[in-house]
Amino acid sequence: MLRNRLLFGSAMSAGLLIWVSLTAIGASKPDVWRHDFTESAKVAKQSGRPLLIHFHASWCGPCRDMERDVLHHPDVRDFLSRQFVAVMVDYDQKPDLVNKFEIKLLPTDLVIAPDGTVLLKSEGKRDRKMYLNQMRHALEQMPAREDDPGSEVVQPQITRTESSQPKVGIRSDNPADERLTTKLVPETTPVVEPARKESAAPAEKLLIGLDRFSPVSLANHREWRKGKSEFALVYQGIVYLLRDEDEYREFKTDPGKYAPRLLGCDPVVLWTSDRAIPGSTQFGAYFDGELFLFASPENRDRFKSNPTLYTRPQHVLKVDQIDGPRWR
Numbered sequence: 001m002l003r004n005r006l007l008f009g010s011a012m013s014a015g016l017l018i019w020v021s022l023t024a025i026g027a028s029k030p031d032v033w034r035h036d037f038t039e040s041a042k043v044a045k046q047s048g049r050p051l052l053i054h055f056h057a058s059w060c061g062p063c064r065d066m067e068r069d070v071l072h073h074p075d076v077r078d079f080l081s082r083q084f085v086a087v088m089v090d091y092d093q094k095p096d097l098v099n100k101f102e103i104k105l106l107p108t109d110l111v112i113a114p115d116g117t118v119l120l121k122s123e124g125k126r127d128r129k130m131y132l133n134q135m136r137h138a139l140e141q142m143p144a145r146e147d148d149p150g151s152e153v154v155q156p157q158i159t160r161t162e163s164s165q166p167k168v169g170i171r172s173d174n175p176a177d178e179r180l181t182t183k184l185v186p187e188t189t190p191v192v193e194p195a196r197k198e199s200a201a202p203a204e205k206l207l208i209g210l211d212r213f214s215p216v217s218l219a220n221h222r223e224w225r226k227g228k229s230e231f232a233l234v235y236q237g238i239v240y241l242l243r244d245e246d247e248y249r250e251f252k253t254d255p256g257k258y259a260p261r262l263l264g265c266d267p268v269v270l271w272t273s274d275r276a277i278p279g280s281t282q283f284g285a286y287f288d289g290e291l292f293l294f295a296s297p298e299n300r301d302r303f304k305s306n307p308t309l310y311t312r313p314q315h316v317l318k319v320d321q322i323d324g325p326r327w328r
Contacts, residue, residue, distance in 0.1 A: 032077045032080050032081040032086055033054070033071065033072075033086050033087065033088050034085070034086065034087040034088070035087065035088055036087070037053070037087055037089055037094065037097060040085050040086075040087035041087075043085050044084075044085035044112075044114060045114050047085065048114050049083065049084055049085050049114070050083075050084055050085070050111050050112060050113050050114070050119060050138065050139070050142060051084070051085050051087070051110075051111070051112045051114075052080065052084040052085065052086040052087070052109065052110070052111050052135070053087055053089055053097075053101070053109065053110040053111075053112070054071065054086065054087070054088045054089065054107060054108075054109050055089050055091055055097075055098070055101075055103050055106060055107060055108040055109070055110075056088060056089070056090065056091065056106060056107050057090060057091040057092055057106055058090070058092070060091075060106045060107065062106070062107060062124070062125035063106055063107045065125060066107055066125055066126065066131075069127070069128065070126065070127065070128045070131050073128055075128065075132070076128060076131065076132060079132060079135065080135070083135070083139060084111070084135070091103065091106055101121075104123070105123040105124060107123075107124070107125065108121065108122065108123045108124075109121070109122045109131075109134070111135070111138040113141075113142055113143060115143060117141075117143060119138040119139075119141040119142065120134060120135075120137065120138035120141070122134050122277075124275075129296065129298075130295070130296075133280075133295050133296045134277075134295070136280070136282075137278065137280045137295065140211055140280060140281070140282070141208075141211065206234060206237060206238065206239045207237065207238045207239065207263075207264075208238070208239050208241075209235075209238040209239060209240045209241075209259065209260070209264060210240065210260065210264070210281055211281045212226050212227055212241050213225065213226060213227065213241075213281060214226070214227040214240075214241060214242050214243045214247055215240050215242075215251065215258035215259055215260070215291075216242055216243075216247040216250050216251050216258050217243060217247065218258075218291070219257065219258045219291070224281070225243055226241070226243075227240065227241025227242045227243050227247075228241060228242070228243060228244075229241060231243065231244065231245070231247065231248045233248065233251055233252055233255070235251075235255040235256075235259050236259065236263060237263075238259070238263060238264070240255075240258075240259065259291075260279070260284075260290075260291040260292065260293050261290050261291065261292050261311070262292070263276070264278055264279055264293050265277060265278055265279060265293075266278070266279040266293065266294045266295040266299055267292055267294075267303060267310040267311065268294065268295075268299040268302050268303055268310055269295060269299065270310075271309070271310045277295050278293070278295070279292070279293025279294045279295055280293060280294065280295060280296075281293065283295070283296060283297050283299070283300045284300075285300055285303060285304060287303075287307045287311065292311075
C-alpha cells in the first residue's frame with residue numbers, strides 16, 4: 001500500500017512543495033505465515049528447515065488472541081522466518097489434516113522435521129515468551145546429521161541448586177544419595193533394551209531423553225556428552241543413550257539415579273498449570289543431587305528461589321502426555 005507524504009523544502013529563492021511517494025513500513029516484507037500446506041511442506045523438505053503448522057479457526061477466541069498478540073509480533077515473525085517454514089491451517093477447511101494429525105484442541109502447533117519426525121505438538125493458548133521457548137526447544141530436537149562429525153554442539157547450561165529449606169520426604173542412609181519423594185511411576189519401572197531385545201512398548205511411543213546426551217556423563221562428571229544408539233536403554237518409557245558399556249551397566253543398575261525428575265518436564269509449568277511441558281537441556285538445575293529441566297531461564301530462576309515448592313507435589317505422569325522426539 002502506498003501513501004503520500006508532504007515534505008517541505010527550501011530553495012535559494014522560493015519555498016518548494018515536494019510530494020514523495022513512500023512504501024509503507026513492512027509492506028515489502030512477505031508474510032512469514034503461509035496458507036498453502038502442500039507448498040509449505042515441499043519448501044520445508046527442500047530447504048531442510050522444520051515445518052511449523054498452526055491449526056486455528058475463525059470461531060476460536062484463543063486462536064484470535066494468539067494471532068494478535070503472538071504470531072504476528074515482530075520478534076516471533078523474525079525468529080520464525082529464519083528458522084522455520086510456517087503455515088496456518090484452518091480447522092474447518094482442512095479436515096484431512098485435522099484427522100491426520102489428530103487435532104483435538106485449538107489452537108495447536110505442530111513442528112515436523114524434514115524426515116517426518118514430530119518434534120513438538122503444543123495445544124492451547126500460549127503467550128509470546130512460552131511460544132518462543134517452545135519453538136527453540138523444537139529446534140533442539142532436530143535430528144543431528146551423523147555424517148557431519150565436524151558440526152559444533154552448543155553445550156547446554158546447567159546450574160546446581162542447593163536447598164535452603166528443610167527437605168521433604170524420606171532420606172536415604174547415604175547422605176550423598178538423598179531423594180525427594182516426588183512420585184512419577186512405581187519404583188519397579190523396568191529398564192528395557194531397545195537395541196538388544198524387543199521393547200515392551202511400541203517404538204513410536206518412546207521419547208528420546210536429554211536430547212541424546214548421556215545422563216551418566218552428566219551426573220558423574222557434569223559433562224554434556226552425546227550417547228550412542230548401540231547403548232540405548234528405556235526407563236519410564238523414555239530412551240536414554242549412553243556412551244559405552246560401563247555407562248550402560250551403571251545406568252541399568254540404578255536408572256532413577258540418573259534420569260531427570262518428572263520425566264524431564266518443567267516442574268514450574270507442571271505446578272502452575274498442570275501441563276506436562278518438556279524442559280530443555282539448555283536450562284537445567286540440580287537439587288539434592290537430582291536433575292530438573294526447565295522450559296525457560298525464568299522458570300529455572302523461580303525454581304531456585306523455592307525448590308521445595310515445586311518438588312513437594314506428587315504427580316503421576318505418562319509419557320504419552322509429553323510432546324517430544326520419538327525413538328524410531
